[in-house]
Amino acid sequence: MDNEKLSQDEINALIQAAGASSSNANANEDSVPMLSDIEMDAIGELGNISMGSAATAISTLLGKRVEITTPSVAEAKLTDVKKEFKGKKVIVRVDYTKGLNGTNAFILEPHVVAVISDIMMGGSGENVNDDLDDIKLSAVGEAMNQMMGSAATALSEIIKKQVDISPPQVEEIDFDDESVNFPPVYDGEEVVEVRFKMKVGELVEGDMMQLMSPSFAKQFASFLTQTLPSEMGKVEEKQESSGSARTEHIEYAPQTSSQKKAPSQPVKKVEFQELEEEPHVPASKLEALLDIPLDISVELGRTSMTLKQVLDLGSGSLIELDKLTGEPVDILVNGKAIAEGEVVVIGENFGIRITKILSKKERLYSLK
Structure with a gap:
């Protein structure tokens, strides 16, 4: 019986194995995705459109070509994101107040911010000091306001609904400080991160990360995905009621005059909306002539x-005009x-x- 007893090393190994199994089970439970693949693709596509518009806006503001790359979208834990960054970073908080409800946080490299603020204050953007004061943070806040305002306008055109934002809030935080409040936005642990790269002319290139809560991400993605379920539902309902999509298609195929059947639905007289005469705008007529x-x-x-006197004119003749020198x-x-x-x-x-x-x-x- 004594020979069957486990040694302390064997007991410790069993305890560690049990702990690892428990951790793996918890990890599997936590690994359930917050967003579907369609939602992730929608966020990436909307981010690409909105940041493309934002890049155009800041290019005009700075007078230099600004490029923002195609985004990559992923789910993450807030603690893991916090561990990823070292030293000082610039956090820009943007609140959506109309059309979308929620807050985004952008993480920017201090050197990128320093270059942008230097150009906005009349500098060349070369050999800038990365130390940021309130004036530089205020300058980049205005740049982000122009960028996100343009992005909101681009979203408005897509969803046919007005999207408004509040003025961005900018601050510099130190990730080396364990007590740092990051980000000052979310209460939960899960976040959706959208990564970009921003390049300002030939001066600087740096990473930019956008963080959003899962609820905001779903709301954001719904602008592209919300029509898909409804359309699919209509197709399924149509197929169930007809028994066969092929049969229904044949029934409503174009027919010759000898094959026409009486319509199954009552025929109603077409009513046209009255046309209103447009007001006379003289300026529009003038614009048509500008070319x-x-x-x-x-x-x-x-x-x-x-x-x-005219007939007497010849080569070398002088004509006196009524204008003085x-x-x-x-x-x-x-x-x-x-x-x-x-x-x-x-x-x-x-x-x-x-x-x-x-x-x-x-x-x-x-x-x-």
Whole structure:
């Protein structure tokens, strides 16, 4: 009997194996996906569209080409995300207030933020200091406001519903501090992370991560997925009621005049909505004429001559005009004077610098 007793090492090994089995069982329970594959694809597609619009907005703001890559979407634990980052990062919180309800957190590299803020404050974005003060954080906050505002507009066009955001809240936090409050958004442990790369011209390239709660992610994805179940339900219902999709298709196939049957549904008279006359907008008519070419000429001066004087003109003859030296010349459009100017030389050509011009209304009436 004593020979059948387990040693302490064997007992410890059994305890560890039991603990590992329990952990694996818990891991399997926790590994149930929060989002379906369709929802993950929808989030990626919407993120690609909205961030494409955001990249265009910030490119215009900075005067430099900004590229944001196609996103990758994954589910994660908040504790794992926190462990992934080291040192200081910039957190941008964006609240959706209309059309979508919820909060997103963006994690940006300090160097990317420093470059963007330097350009916005008139700098070149080169050799910038990564130390961020309130002014730099405020500048990147305005940049994110423009980006996310443009992204919200792009979403509005997709879902045919207005999407609004509140002004972004920006702060710098240190992930090396164990007591750091990250992110200041979610109460749960599960999050959906969307990863991008942002490149500002040839100056800087860095990672950007977007975090959202599972409930917000499902709401976000529903804009592309919500129509699919309803359409599939209609198809299934149609097939069940007819018994066969093929039979129903044949029944409603185009028929010759000898094969036509009486309609199963009562025929109603078509009622057309009354057409309302659009208000007269003169400006729209003017815009339709803006591409019409016009002849522009410059008049140095005028004079009157008799027929005999004209016939006596020859090579080397001089004609005295009614303009004095230094007086402005007249600028004509289709023979109508609209401005005055002075003659200048541009390279090897003459040009006219406008010194006086009629108002738009006066110019419009002068062309009649």
